[in-house]
Amino acid sequence: MFQRIITFFEKQSFGVCTYLAERLNISISKIRLFFIYSSFLAVGFPIVFYVLAALVLDVRHYIKKIRMRIWDV
Structure with a gap:
């Protein structure tokens, strides 16, 4: 049950943590934990950052x- 929930969120996420982890050369789990812990400490500001980064x-x-479509023509 718990594994299904984790798989669902990993497939439905926007890829912000993955993008940041690849750019900064850090593991994805550390970036995710940073967003979780900082959202508790900063009262949701990292969630706003996450949504803006996803956009x-x-x-x-x-x-x-x-x-790619323009140059393919």
Whole structure:
């Protein structure tokens, strides 16, 4: 049951922690723990940062996708 919940959230996440971990060369679990602990200490501010980062990553992915289509023509 617990493993199904973890798998669901990993598949449905936006990839912010994965992106940051790859860029900073840190393990993904440390980044996730940082977001969890800091959200308790900072009263939810990291959650706002996470959502904004997810939107930025999504927009970047969309722009790259459009660029590929333009150059493929």
